[in-house]
Amino acid sequence: LKDVIGEHCKHYLKAAPDLFKFPETLEPRTSFQVSATKTHTVNQYVRHCPPLLREQLTNLYSNMEVASVSKDNIDTLVKRIAPAAGFHRGAIYLLEPESRLLMPRLTIGEAKASEFTPVQYSASDLGANPILNAYRSGAPIMEQNAQLDGRVVSFIAGILGHLQKVGVLYLEISPHLAKNRNFNAMACFKAIRQSLSDCLNLT
Numbered sequence: 001l002k003d004v005i006g007e008h009c010k011h012y013l014k015a016a017p018d019l020f021k022f023p024e025t026l027e028p029r030t031s032f033q034v035s036a037t038k039t040h041t042v043n044q045y046v047r048h049c050p051p052l053l054r055e056q057l058t059n060l061y062s063n064m065e066v067a068s069v070s071k072d073n074i075d076t077l078v079k080r081i082a083p084a085a086g087f088h089r090g091a092i093y094l095l096e097p098e099s100r101l102l103m104p105r106l107t108i109g110e111a112k113a114s115e116f117t118p119v120q121y122s123a124s125d126l127g128a129n130p131i132l133n134a135y136r137s138g139a140p141i142m143e144q145n146a147q148l149d150g151r152v153v154s155f156i157a158g159i160l161g162h163l164q165k166v167g168v169l170y171l172e173i174s175p176h177l178a179k180n181r182n183f184n185a186m187a188c189f190k191a192i193r194q195s196l197s198d199c200l201n202l203t
Contacts (some may be wrong), residue, residue: 017032042198045189052189053085056193064198073199074106077192082171083109085188090171091116092160093131093197102131102168111172115149130157134168140193142186154178156189159200169193 031137039046039061046057060081063073082090090108093116095101104116119131130148134141140158148155154173173194177183
């Protein structure tokens with residue numbers, strides 16, 4: 001995932017300068033603080049999460065290093081933390097600027113790679129695809145009991161990166177939690193999405 005993002009970032013401006021807004025430099029940030037005591041400052045959404053998720057994300061941040069991408073941290077986030085938080089399935093899509101495809105690159109929880117297909121990026125037609133809609137939207141998209149690929153699912157999808165819009169995080173909410181009014185799915189999603197962005201050193 002790190003290598004794919006790194007490679008694509010070099011080609012975004014050349015392949016699709018009209019779609020992206022970048023800072024003057026694409027060098028990794030060096031001011032990112034990852035100490036456990038500053039987790040809530042770095043990721044403002046953590047404080048709104050349930051105690052277990054707060055603890056898990058705090059531990060995750062304590063293992064992060066400035067300008068470094070750790071496969072172990074990413075694996076922990078997508079294989080353990082996200083499913084434990086109530087998102088039993090999902091995928092990380094990355095935009096390939098040359099083909100203009102949003103490609104599923106990493107699955108989350110119970111999901112299998114074969115269950116996700118590439119999404120064609122279109123500058124003029126959003127269509128009904130939640131991945132495409134999320135990429136083009138400034139805010140996460142959440143739907144409950146939606147018909148998707150022959151299944152009824154509740155999901156949240158949101159863009160990865162702000163200046164570097166490299167892809168989309170798509171998470172499906174576990175059925176038993178989708179009906180729980182006390183479960184703040186959006187807050188948990190935003191905390192996990194920010195954590196993933198920080199794991200990848202995205203801006």
